[in-house]
Amino acid sequence: MTGIIMFLAALILLAVGYPVAFTFGSVALFFGAIAAVVELLPDPTLIEVADEFFSMFSMMPFRIYSIMNNTILMAVPLFILMGIILQKSQLAERLLESMGILFGKVRGGLAISTVLVGTLLAASTGVVGASVVAMGVISLPVMLKYGYSKKLATGTICAAGTLGQIIPPSIVLIILGDVFQLPVGDLFKAALAPGLVLVGCYILYIVIIALVDKRVAPQIIVPEEEKKGSVGRALTAILPPLTLIVMVLGSIFAGIATPTESAAVGALGAMVLAAMYRKLTRKIVMDASLETVKITAMVFAILIGATAFSMVFVYTGADLLVEEFMTGLPGEKWGFLILSMAAIMLLGFFIDFIEISYIVVPILLPISQVIGIDPMWFAILIAMNLQTSFLTPPFGFSLFYLKGVCPPEVSTVDIYRGVVPFILIQVLVLASIVIMPHLYGL
Amino acid sequence: MLEKTEKTIGRIVNGMGTVLAVALLLMVLNVAYDVMMRYLFRASSVGMQEMEWHLFSVIILFGVGVALQHEAHVRVDFLYDRMLPKTKAYINIIGTFFFLLPLALLIFFGSFGFVHDAYVMNEISEDPGGLPYRFLIKGMIPLSFAFLIFAAFGYLLQNINNLRKGS
Amino acid sequence: ADKVRWKLAMSWSSTLTPFATACNNLAKSVEEMSGGNFTIRVEGAEKHKAALGILDMTKGGQYEMGHSASYYWKGKDISSVFFTTVPFGMNVDEQNAWLYRGGGMELMQKAYEKFDVLSYPGGNTGVQMGGWFQKEIKSLDDLKGLKMRIPGLAGEVFAKLGVNVTNIPAGELYTSLDRGTIDALEWVGPGMDIKMGFHKIAPYYYTGWHEPATELQFLVNKKAFDKLPKEYQAILVTAMKAAAADMYTDNFADSADAWAQMKTEFPNIEVKEFPKPVLQAMKKAADELYDEYAASDPFFKEVLDSQRAYMKKARAWTNISEFNYIKTTQELAE
Ligand code: NA
Numbered sequence: 035m036t037g038i039i040m041f042l043a044a045l046i047l048l049a050v051g052y053p054v055a056f057t058f059g060s061v062a063l064f065f066g067a068i069a070a071v072v073e074l075l076p077d078p079t080l081i082e083v084a085d086e087f088f089s090m091f092s093m094m095p096f097r098i099y100s101i102m103n104n105t106i107l108m109a110v111p112l113f114i115l116m117g118i119i120l121q122k123s124q125l126a127e128r129l130l131e132s133m134g135i136l137f138g139k140v141r142g143g144l145a146i147s148t149v150l151v152g153t154l155l156a157a158s159t160g161v162v163g164a165s166v167v168a169m170g171v172i173s174l175p176v177m178l179k180y181g182y183s184k185k186l187a188t189g190t191i192c193a194a195g196t197l198g199q200i201i202p203p204s205i206v207l208i209i210l211g212d213v214f215q216l217p218v219g220d221l222f223k224a225a226l227a228p229g230l231v232l233v234g235c236y237i238l239y240i241v242i243i244a245l246v247d248k249r250v251a252p253q254i255i256v257p258e259e260e261k262k263g264s265v266g267r268a269l270t271a272i273l274p275p276l277t278l279i280v281m282v283l284g285s286i287f288a289g290i291a292t293p294t295e296s297a298a299v300g301a302l303g304a305m306v307l308a309a310m311y312r313k314l315t316r317k318i319v320m321d322a323s324l325e326t327v328k329i330t331a332m333v334f335a336i337l338i339g340a341t342a343f344s345m346v347f348v349y350t351g352a353d354l355l356v357e358e359f360m361t362g363l364p365g366e367k368w369g370f371l372i373l374s375m376a377a378i379m380l381l382g383f384f385i386d387f388i389e390i391s392y393i394v395v396p397i398l399l400p401i402s403q404v405i406g407i408d409p410m411w412f413a414i415l416i417a418m419n420l421q422t423s424f425l426t427p428p429f430g431f432s433l434f435y436l437k438g439v440c441p442p443e444v445s446t447v448d449i450y451r452g453v454v455p456f457i458l459i460q461v462l463v464l465a466s467i468v469i470m471p472h473l474y475g476l
Numbered sequence: 477m478l479e480k481t482e483k484t485i486g487r488i489v490n491g492m493g494t495v496l497a498v499a500l501l502l503m504v505l506n507v508a509y510d511v512m513m514r515y516l517f518r519a520s521s522v523g524m525q526e527m528e529w530h531l532f533s534v535i536i537l538f539g540v541g542v543a544l545q546h547e548a549h550v551r552v553d554f555l556y557d558r559m560l561p562k563t564k565a566y567i568n569i570i571g572t573f574f575f576l577l578p579l580a581l582l583i584f585f586g587s588f589g590f591v592h593d594a595y596v597m598n599e600i601s602e603d604p605g606g607l608p609y610r611f612l613i614k615g616m617i618p619l620s621f622a623f624l625i626f627a628a629f630g631y632l633l634q635n636i637n638n639l640r641k642g643s
Numbered sequence: 644a645d646k647v648r649w650k651l652a653m654s655w656s657s658t659l660t661p662f663a664t665a666c667n668n669l670a671k672s673v674e675e676m677s678g679g680n681f682t683i684r685v686e687g688a689e690k691h692k693a694a695l696g697i698l699d700m701t702k703g704g705q706y707e708m709g710h711s712a713s714y715y716w717k718g719k720d721i722s723s724v725f726f727t728t729v730p731f732g733m734n735v736d737e738q739n740a741w742l743y744r745g746g747g748m749e750l751m752q753k754a755y756e757k758f759d760v761l762s763y764p765g766g767n768t769g770v771q772m773g774g775w776f777q778k779e780i781k782s783l784d785d786l787k788g789l790k791m792r793i794p795g796l797a798g799e800v801f802a803k804l805g806v807n808v809t810n811i812p813a814g815e816l817y818t819s820l821d822r823g824t825i826d827a828l829e830w831v832g833p834g835m836d837i838k839m840g841f842h843k844i845a846p847y848y849y850t851g852w853h854e855p856a857t858e859l860q861f862l863v864n865k866k867a868f869d870k871l872p873k874e875y876q877a878i879l880v881t882a883m884k885a886a887a888a889d890m891y892t893d894n895f896a897d898s899a900d901a902w903a904q905m906k907t908e909f910p911n912i913e914v915k916e917f918p919k920p921v922l923q924a925m926k927k928a929a930d931e932l933y934d935e936y937a938a939s940d941p942f943f944k945e946v947l948d949s950q951r952a953y954m955k956k957a958r959a960w961t962n963i964s965e966f967n968y969i970k971t972t973q974e975l976a977e
């Protein structure tokens with residue numbers, strides 16, 4: 035119960051508009067104090083309550099230290115730096131414009147290109163902040179410049195940026211591998227088809243919506259006199275930055291770098307590329323670096339606030355409530371699948387995916403085994419579902435991260451509205467995996 | 477007087493921003509160097525590898541204060557955007573007092589023991605060739621939150637000055 | 644009776660069998676033996692998010708208990724390695740005899756005194772495997788420049804032999820070994836390795852030398868322990884011992900199952916022993932390392948001497964009993 039009130043309190047206070055990170059943290063503080071009182075009922079004394087409260091929050095340095103030495107998270111600043119350098123040197127703009135031109139008469143070319151570039155990035159990182167922010171700085175300004183609706187632009191970026199969770203490598207899949215006791219490599223292989231289908235569906239949606247509503251994704255008009263050889267010119271503009279992104283992937287596949295290290299290859303490569311185009315000045319490098327520092331700090335401040343929030347959330351016993359509900363799910367295949375998927379999606383609205391994985395899955399797993407549900411199939415369903423949780427308002431992390439790099443005219447509500455169609459697509463793809471697993475090789 | 481203090485704090489926070497920007501570039505070179513040494517020369521140094529996350533930690537911890545001054549922290553803005561500058565300033569002042577400062581103070585004071593333990597034990601890396609003096613990197617937690625509190629005062633002044641200019 | 648509610652933090656997630664099972668067993672038997680009055684809530688790393696903060700958190704009293712491995716505190720006190728396992732050290736029987744009858748427990752409490760905690764054996768994994776290798780190790784030269792993830796003392800031994808010891812986060816190990824970013828890694832044994840899937844990407848599985856008897860540990864906050872009623876103290880100590888013993892059995896059975904499964908599904912896995920000259924060099928490097936640490940740390944020397952002396956005696960018995968029996972039956976089977 036306290037957990038639900040805590041969630042509502044966070045919701046209301048967030049709406050006031052003070053920075054998300056500190057709001058999360060202070061809600062945790064307040065409810066931590068309440069939890070300390072409740073813990074000591076019926077006769078709490080001030081000293082005991084204070085003791086309980088400080089003991090709870092003395093966990094914070096440990097949690098912060100765990101974030102500090104989680105080297106996988108280094109991908110966040112590295113990818114953001116790559117994105118900002120590509121943007122500041124205008125290489126990103128030329129890449130997307132040229133890809134847009136190559137799509138010719140097909141409307142929505144910029145958005146489709148964003149999904150494609152996002153897919154490539156997704157194949158080299160599994161950290162959500164890294165790809166969402168990188169895609170945000172690379173493609174949002176370009177799409178807005180060409181008159182794309184804020185809704186479509188932000189929705190596309192959030193969705194493309196979150197692909198990293200389902201397209202391997204991915205932290206979600208690694209954690210599910212641990213909980214399900216399935217080899218991570220097998221999960222990676224199994225997630226590939228669903229991930230690519232998702233990419234296909236995003237593109238299909240963009241093509242259709244751009245046709246139906248001509249205002250949301252205007253065509254890139256190439257002036258008549260420049261038309262000659264524009265395809266050739268577009269190709270030459272695409273090649274270098276695309277090579278860079280492929281090199282990032284290549285460095286992993288060739289065994290040169292780990293996925294996280296490949297992000298540094300990307301950042302350094304972007305600087306070399308910018309230098310080749312004579313766009314690299316000391317000012318650009320320092321500006322890009324400072325901007326990256328600020329955005330990275332914004333991402334991690336949210337992580338620190340959220341870790342305080344989830345610490346207290348669990349402390350109030352909210353996880354036990356969830357446990358109780360899950361244990362009561364029906365023992366019949368379709369009822370179980372539908373209800374468990376719905377429950378996970380609902381939880382994804384407000385608690386983080388690691389918590390969900392470890393609280394919910396151990397309860398659902400034995401039931402699913404009794405019913406005879408293939409664990410690999412079930413794991414992929416949950417992964418897909420958790421991926422959606424990064425997108426769902428109000429607490430979807432992708433939304434906050436993208437907001438952090440948006441120009442002021444794009445509001446949180448634009449982003450919230452923008453992701454709705456993409457969430458629906460995810461639900462449809464999820465449903466298709468539930469109904470026709472064989473199509474995905476599951 | 478208030479404006480002068482605001483400017484001074486602002487300059488120091490900006491100076492930190494520049495330091496962190498350089499640290500980030502060093503981190504990129506650090507990772508790239510480690511990749512190159514391992515791949516080309518089959519020579520890894522665990523110490524150099526640990527240096528990566530040491531730099532990373534400094535960036536994410538101290539960056540929080542820098543981001544505050546530069547208004548880089550995310551807000552849910554559907555109401556905030558429609559408010560008068562005066563209301564915004566009030567929200568920021570009250571929020572900083574009741575949301576930011578308590579949290580920052582709690583983490584600041586709450587991490588002394590954490591750092592002290594590492595110092596007394598003379599804790600070092602547990603891996604072959606890793607870095608010594610773990611208390612230094614652990615000490616970045618209270619230091620960075622002290623810096624955040626410092627930056628928060630600048631931010632308070634900034635908003636108070638905005639209020640006074642407005643009225 | 645007094646109501647006591649404790650919390651225990653693990654270095655692992657709450658789904659990691661059989662490590663987490665040991666803690667759940669402990670909590671269950673403590674609750675049952677105390678008639679429901681003494682309860683322990685077990686929290687995995689996914690909750691407290693500080694897998695390597697267990698010692699600090701038990702010391703600080705955020706948790707009354709912890710479940711971890713002593714050698715994780717090598718950076719705080721090098722002597723802590725002896726209470727888990729060391730390269731070329733004792734096997735499980737020998738080590739248990741040292742702990743309970745050879746003065747090991749006393750030395751362990753002495754080591755943990757400065758942390759204001761008590762440490763008890765927390766379950767053994769037995770011999771850990773030497774790791775998964777992409778190429779065969781035929782001579783010392785093959786170790787030179789080999790890119791391997793191998794932490795702790797074993798890493799220091801390998802570093803002395805020219806191995807390129809490197810740190811890779813657990814989540815990236817599979818991709819790194821698969822793509823050749825590293826050439827080899829060590830993990831635990833079949834039971835836990837099978838979940839990581841290394842057997843699908845590396846052909847050689849080397850036998851163990853570096854962790855012959857990895858004993859986990861229960862940590863108990865000393866102040867909290869002293870505050871317990873006498874009978875609860877007895878319940879706790881007994882329950883820890885039972886949980887540790889059960890974990891050793893569970894781990895043995897899990898590994899036997901997993902190894903049978905691996906062998907059937909992947910008959911091409913080649914189990915290898917390091918060649919004798921390589922092992923000799925490893926042993927020499929390990930002894931040199933111990934002597935270096937002993938020269939600068941009197942307590943390290945004290946524990947080292949105790950283990951060396953005990954092992955000499957115990958191994959003589961192992962040789963004519965366990966070892967000889969296995970050798971004899973092995974010869975009969977052939
Ligand atoms: Na990914």
Ligand code: NA
Nearest residue numbers: 771829830831
């Ligand atoms: Na091991």
